[in-house]
Amino acid sequence: MIGIDLPVIWAFIIAFAVFVYVVMDGFDLGLGILFPLFPEKRDRDVIMNSVAPVWDGNETWLVLGGGGLMAAFPLAYAILMPALYTPMIAMLLGLVFRGVAFEFRWRTTKERNKWDIAFAGGSLLATLAQGIALGAILQGINVSGRTYAGGWWDWLTPFSILTGVALVIGYALLGATWLVMKTEGELRDRAYRLSWILLMAMLGAIGAVSAATPFLSLQYTQRWFTFPNIVLTAPVPVAVAAVTALLLRSLANKYDYQPFFLTLALFALSYAGLGISMYPYIVPQSVTIWQAAAPENSQVFMLFGVAVLIPLILGYTAWAYWVFRGKVNHESGYH
């Protein structure tokens, strides 16, 4: 494997898996966050049915992100998970509540409200925990030798709370634009109105996180604002502005599909921004992707599988989405 930098390839594969997770489970979780705003059973049934056939596949990308990290960068996995102990446990418990609600709420009339609360609360908790975990990684982690050396509350800072709230807003926007795409009538109108409000909030959140990040460490400042890096980094905020303009226009024109996909573009740009800030560290400021990389033959062994299977997975996942394409309404799960 001379000439090929395996850890870099694997960093992109893990980043890809996590991004697909954020994109796909993002709108599922966003629907849960928005659930309290739709108190009618009819609306809730439609919202649930719009993701019921695909949520499980969406969540599998989280397992790939975690499992892939353990396999390809075991040292990073071993440092990050104890460092993020509380947010991780909170996320897992939130996902338990959210996941079982998909089936349980159809199995009981008396307790349906309970599982609706579990769905909304679980989604909110999982999202907040993911956002906080992101902030906790960005702000740096106390490492000694090959282990985490901090306490179990180190993750809790104003910055990590900010990223937590920002992700809640972002997922809610994904959920709202998903509803615009997948529903009709009054439900869709309300989703439009929510999309406006959430987009404004999301822009505020992107601004706040972007403004706060350079203050976390000198490395981030140098990465973004010094020449020649600035030639590469400057297009990111420019692209964010352009996508925002298109998104505003698509909402004003009440398009069906554009708001969702433009929101995804906004996520992709924010994600690229995070990548620019972190690279080449996998545990910021202490462990690089080369230091954390698993032995070459582990990474090579998995690369064969990834090269063949990821395209296959994307193929049949796309097929499942295609099967359940179109608007969902009250009369049928799908029509």
Next chain:
Amino acid sequence: MFEGWDAVVLARAQFAFTMSFHIIFPAFSIGLASYLAVLEALWLWTGREVFINLFNYWLKIFAVAFGMGVVSGIVMSYQFGTNWSAFSDKVGPVIGPLMAYEVLTAFFLEAGFLGVMLFGLKRVGPKLHFMATLMVAIGTLISAFWILSANSWMQTPTGHAVNADGQFIAVDWLKVIFNPSFPYRLVHMVLAAYLTTALVVGAVGAYHLLRDRHLAGARVMFSMAMWMATLVAPIQIIAGDQHGLNTLEHQPVKIMAMEGHFTSHKDGAPLILFGWPNQAAGRMDYAVEVPKLGSMILKHSPDAPMAGLDTVPRENWPPVPVTFWSFRIMVGMGLLMLALGAFSLLMRIQGKLYDSRLLHLFAVAMAPSGFIAVLAGWITTETGRQPFTVYGLLRTVDSASPLAAPAVASSLIAFIIVYFAVFTAGVIYLLRLMAAPPHPGEEGPRSDVPARAAGITPAAGVAAEGAAR
């Protein structure tokens, strides 16, 4: 309040608790996915309405059980990092790729086709839908393949080396995957999953036969389940015996704990049926034993010498009472299953399969026996390889995360509260679904969404025809 507690003990308790809850659901859904594929194949082949009714009946149950398996499984995949970070760092390069392959080849396959399997019959037609069911069933088996390979490598590690950072690395991936205990463990576990499901299906069938012995769906599922018990229970006992001989070869200390052999026997070891293992004193109290039978079973010779735990340093002893008793519970369940299979065969030959109340009561009582056997079996094999995570090479105490006891205790309590609240509700919903008799025109999941009941495919047509009768 947990300052005096040992973080490693708490982390082990957390793993044992979350794992025990988790394994119940895959054990059931591996078998149920295959059963659903068989039912749908029989429906497509024969066109008999009863098969699609049974398919839809069990599909609703599958949806609930599978959901619980998914959410409890995600916890497992992150727990290696949160609570066992030293293990993850050292062993991740070897078992990480096996688990990554499980995700890539199995989890995505199951999840990708699950939506179509649950909700898509009317959208894709019966043939494509059958393919989706088949993919889910195959996915559950591929998943078993990889995770049992990873577990077996930890029990009988081969094909590896250790690098400068103290990490295990694979030297020969085929030797890692097909390590010595893997084929035995895979067969034993998949058969266990099939038996577990068959015993639940049989119990549900028997429960409804007790109320109405002419109910078509109940008769079909009961007969199918009893065939499984009759045929698979004896095969499973043979497979278990072979697995035991493999363990004797590669993990003799585990066998000593299972058999309760504290002391060595130079000329033939007894088979200790029951007794009270006294770990502190290193002896078996109140032993009820059959002379020479232990050597007969394990070495096929009554006078073959057998080493005992007195040949093993104390610090390498597993917790003998747990291993010893969980093994007996598993074997006891297996013998009861064998009895059920034999009894049902006798009744079948006499033409009383659907009439014997005694058989039906026995089958209902056996509903949880598969789960009990699976849990007891896993407790046997996992406590029997203690005090190691990677057998003989990495100690459990050296595998844990650098966490304070209060952190682990808090999360353990959170898991206990949430799991009991959530999974109790789930089990109640499952039992409620099972308590309703299968009927003509059975609908799939989401039957309370009105328009789901009508459609254009053969399935709905057959269902409508059934309902009209």
